[in-house]
Amino acid sequence: MLVSKLQFVIVSTLLLLLSLFVSTIQGYYSNATTTAAAGASTSPWLKKVTTNWPRPPRPRGCRGRPWICRRKEEFPEKRPDPFRQRWRCCRDRCVDVSSDVYNCGLCGTRCPFSWQCCGGFCSNTNISxxxxxRCGNRCPYGMRCLCGMCGYAEPDLPP
Incomplete structure (x- = not known):
C-alpha cells in the first residue's frame, strides 16, 4: 500500500510538471507570435522577410535575352553614320557603346577622366x-583645337 501511494505521488507530480511545462511553452510561443506581429522587438530585416513572402519576381534585364538591346538601334537609311547608336547588353542593362564613357566600344572599356566616347573610341575633346x-565637331584645316575650341588663342592671320 505504501508503494502504491508513493507511485501515485510521483505520477501526479510528473503530470503536474508536464502540464506546467506545456502551458509555459504555449505561453512562450503565443507571446512570441504576438510580439512578432506587433513588431515590438523584431529587426527591420526580419519583419521585411516575414511579411514580403513570396517575393515578387525581379524585373528581368537583358542578360538572358540580349536581342532586346538590338531593337533600340537606329539603322541609317542611305549613308552610314560613324556615330550611330550601337546597343549592347552590359551588366544586365542595355547600353549604347558608341557614346557611354563607362562602356566605350565594348562592355567595361572606360574612358579616362574628361574624355568622351565618340563613335566607340575614347577621345580627348579638349585637343582632338x-x-x-564635342563628338563630330571638326576644326577647319590649319586650326588647332585647344581647350575644346577651334583656333583658341591663335593670332589672326592677315587677309
Whole structure:
C-alpha cells in the first residue's frame, strides 16, 4: 500500500510538471507570435522577410535575352553614320557603346577622366581636331583645337 501511494505521488507530480511545462511553452510561443506581429522587438530585416513572402519576381534585364538591346538601334537609311547608336547588353542593362564613357566600344572599356566616347573610341575633346569640344565637331584645316575650341588663342592671320 505504501508503494502504491508513493507511485501515485510521483505520477501526479510528473503530470503536474508536464502540464506546467506545456502551458509555459504555449505561453512562450503565443507571446512570441504576438510580439512578432506587433513588431515590438523584431529587426527591420526580419519583419521585411516575414511579411514580403513570396517575393515578387525581379524585373528581368537583358542578360538572358540580349536581342532586346538590338531593337533600340537606329539603322541609317542611305549613308552610314560613324556615330550611330550601337546597343549592347552590359551588366544586365542595355547600353549604347558608341557614346557611354563607362562602356566605350565594348562592355567595361572606360574612358579616362574628361574624355568622351565618340563613335566607340575614347577621345580627348579638349585637343582632338576631329572631336573638338564635342563628338563630330571638326576644326577647319590649319586650326588647332585647344581647350575644346577651334583656333583658341591663335593670332589672326592677315587677309
Amino acid at each position: 581636331p576631329f572631336n573638338c569640344g
